[in-house]
Amino acid sequence: MTATMHAMVLEAPRTPLAMRERPVPAPGAGEILITVSACGVCRTDLHVVDGELKHPKLPLLPGHEIVGRVAALGSGVSGFTLHERVGVPWLGATCGKCPYCRSGRENLCDHPVFTGYTRDGGFATHTIADARFCFSMAEAGDDAELAPWLCAGLIGWRSYRMAGEGAALGLYGFGAAAHILAQVARWQGRRIYAFTRTGDIAAQNFARSMGAAWAGGSEEAPPELLDAAIIFAPVGALVPAALKAVKKGGRVVCGGIHMSDIPSFPYALLWEERHVLSVANLTRQDAREFLEIAPKAGVHAEVTRYPLAKANEALSDLRDGRLQGAAVLIP
Numbered sequence: 026m027t028a029t030m031h032a033m034v035l036e037a038p039r040t041p042l043a044m045r046e047r048p049v050p051a052p053g054a055g056e057i058l059i060t061v062s063a064c065g066v067c068r069t070d071l072h073v074v075d076g077e078l079k080h081p082k083l084p085l086l087p088g089h090e091i092v093g094r095v096a097a098l099g100s101g102v103s104g105f106t107l108h109e110r111v112g113v114p115w116l117g118a119t120c121g122k123c124p125y126c127r128s129g130r131e132n133l134c135d136h137p138v139f140t141g142y143t144r145d146g147g148f149a150t151h152t153i154a155d156a157r158f159c160f161s162m163a164e165a166g167d168d169a170e171l172a173p174w175l176c177a178g179l180i181g182w183r184s185y186r187m188a189g190e191g192a193a194l195g196l197y198g199f200g201a202a203a204h205i206l207a208q209v210a211r212w213q214g215r216r217i218y219a220f221t222r223t224g225d226i227a228a229q230n231f232a233r234s235m236g237a238a239w240a241g242g243s244e245e246a247p248p249e250l251l252d253a254a255i256i257f258a259p260v261g262a263l264v265p266a267a268l269k270a271v272k273k274g275g276r277v278v279c280g281g282i283h284m285s286d287i288p289s290f291p292y293a294l295l296w297e298e299r300h301v302l303s304v305a306n307l308t309r310q311d312a313r314e315f316l317e318i319a320p321k322a323g324v325h326a327e328v329t330r331y332p333l334a335k336a337n338e339a340l341s342d343l344r345d346g347r348l349q350g351a352a353v354l355i356p
């Protein structure tokens with residue numbers, strides 16, 4: 026008897042995902058088979074489904090914020106036990122040999138594998154992952170509420186570190202990543218200024234409820250100049266807007282994988298050693314740091330749960346900004 030699994034499959038970009046049944050795969054050498062308990066829906070999934078990220082594996086199971094249980098171990102896997110709770114992030118594998126891998130920058134690997142993009146992800150009842158890039162997840166906490174930690178949390182954390190140590194931090198786009206970081210920042214005694222779409226009162230109230238000292242529209246000036254700003258919304262026009270809001274020497278970190286074009290802006294906005302930089306992917310070290318700090322900071326992700334079969338609805342709600350916090354699929 027062959028066990029079967031269910032998956033929401035992308036067969037071509039810009040088409041809805043389709044529910045498909047497949048045999049449960051066996052893990053190869055170095056891999057683990059995972060029964061998925063929850064999988065977050067990230068903006069990057071939208072960029073893949075909408076064709077803004079080119080050349081995905083097809084057909085593809087999206088999803089790279091996976092929490093599940095080890096169901097089978099491939100040969101040579103150590104460090105995991107059957108039924109243990111694990112997390113699978115966006116970084117699915119690296120080559121281990123290129124100059125980036127060898128200099129502690131595996132997030133920039135020349136030959137990377139990405140979960141839910143160049144290998145199958147977690148919009149499914151089961152998935153296979155490279156054990157070296159999976160993380161043990163402690164037993165405390167709800168599967169669905171932990172799922173957003175795996176990307177919004179991890180890549181958010183990398184962006185947060187890139188923003189430096191300043192006390193006044195702006196967050197443009199108050200979604201899954203921002204609401205997690207706001208909790209870490211508040212725990213560390215920093216002041217968070219949240220910028221949302223103009224007039225999005227619900228998102229501004231949500232930001233205040235997550236500890237933001239101030240919340241307003243993205244064109245508004247915050248009540249103090251910022252040490253740094255992180256842009257999570259995929260909107261290039263926010264780069265000059267954020268540069269206006271940071272003080273001398275301030276940093277503007279672009280935390281997303283895709284952004285609309287950045288409009289030209291006067292050099293005066295960059296002058297006085299302001300920086301603009303992007304954050305790409307994550308390293309396993311970022312993950313270890315975040316997974317250690319998040320429970321200490323009492324991070325609690327606000328999630329909206331959808332059954333696996335409603336993955337298309339979850340994607341639409343994220344695309345249209347109808348969500349507070351993070352969308353999570355429950356198989």
Ligand SMILES: [Zn+2]
Binds near residue numbers: 119120121122126135
């Ligand atoms: Zn590499």
Ligand SMILES: [Zn+2]
Binds near residue numbers: 067069089115177
């Ligand atoms: Zn993501």
